[in-house]
Amino acid sequence: MKSLIDILDLSVNEIDNLIDTANDIIANPEKYAHKCQGKKLATLFFEPSTRTRLSFEAAMYELGGNVLGFSEAQSSSSSKGESVADTVKVVGYYADIIAMRHPKEGAPLVASYNAGVPVINAGDGGHNHPTQTLTDLLTIKREKGRLDNLTVGFCGDLKFGRTVHSLIGALSRYENVKIVLVSPKELTVPEYIKKEVLEAKNIEFIETTDLESAMPDLDILYMTRVQRERFFNEQDYIRLKDSYILTPEKLEIAKNDLCILHPLPRVNEIKVAVDKDSRAKYFEQAKNGKYIRMALILKLLEVE
Amino acid sequence: MIVNPIENGIVLDHIKAGNGMELYKALNLDKLGSTVALIINADSRKMGKKDIIKIDEVIDLNFDILGYIDPDVTVNVIKNGKNEKLAKIEPPQTVTNLIHCKNPRCITSTEQELDHVFKLTDRENMVYRCIYCETKAK
DSSP states (O other): OOOBSSGGGSOHHHHHHHHHHHHHHHHOGGGGTTTTTTOEEEEEESSOOSHHHHHHHHHHHHTTOEEEEESSGGGSGGGGTOOHHHHHHHHHHHOSEEEEEESSBTHHHHHHHHSSSOEEEEEETTSOOHHHHHHHHHHHHHHHSOSSSEEEEEESOOSSOHHHHHHHHHHTTSTTEEEEEEOOGGGOOOHHHIIIIIITTTOOEEEESOHHHHGGGOSEEEEOOOOGGGOSOHHHHHHHTTSOOBOTTGGGGSOTTOEEEOOSOOSSSBOGGGGGSTTBOHHHHHHHHHHHHHHHHHHHTTOO | OOOOOOSSEEEEEEEETTOHHHHHHHTTGGGOSSOEEEEEEEEETTTEEEEEEEESSOOOOOHHHHHHHOTTOEEEEEETTEEEEOOOOOOOSEEESSSOOOOTTBGGGTOTTSOOEEEEEETTTTEEEETTTOOBOO
């Protein structure tokens, strides 16, 4: 029985297969409409989320399955002090698969040891968010036709941005990927990502605080939000939250086939005026999230 | 300084200077009934300075602890005055409850009964990371 806790739990080949399945679901949705009939997905969200939870639920419904769960810790027994291990042991008797979001790092791993059914990490604090990474990879593949030979810029909060860490890890396994890291000095990528991922795999990367100078080279621009919930100190958040704001003017020097991504929710780091630009793909990306989660549920439930 | 030779026991030699006391505590040698000598800052041709531990009894050593704290230690088991040098110690792939995760965002910070498990992620630099949050052990 397999779970998905970290994107690197999946081989490159498995990711390719998931992307192929997702593309087939997009092309032939009726073929998949009853694949999970009689199966139940439990969405255990100990931390609020809109997109991720709804896309998991929509994914299961579109596969013909059912959904149960909760969307905040207050409505679960954890508010009475129940451990993650005990909660999922019980849920494992009621559901065939679990998608879990939790504010504490490593909680889904604990769940996978105890649940008795596959567990999908739907985000554990600032740590991992593998289904967002799968969503990103599917979008890049659909927009650019490849996952290798790309120059990928990451901009914003690269310190706490779990989607950034996971996507860098995933892209580091493809040939000739160059990474450009754009952030304020206080929010740079953690040292261990640089040493143990980028340097260890000889990935070419540069760090800069200047988005404009990096822009002309980029094939992908991955914008992120500075997340209030990751700061212990409100003053630091206020000082850094408006570091980078993408506008139509800043995009004038970008490639015509640039692909702009953002894991959403957006606050103000991408001006609404950018949405009209054909290079803005973040809503497409959110849509793709449902299809890749459908493919993942099928794989983990071993549904043919 | 002279410490008498032992007839039956264990000598942990070539301990990196400064690691002796940590090993003494981690191996619970203070709980043994037999004689234990902890020698700190002994002269060493190879290392300059080293620590040595002599235990006047053959005990079951926890090699995970030894390998985690100092994989370069030489373990000599003395039986009837004869020295059997053991094979080189390897750092363990995982250590459980030997070190504790200090990351306040880690699930181990709130779930008190969880084992604290660390995995060796970089052999060359002896880096261990928490299996839950990937925080590096200090």
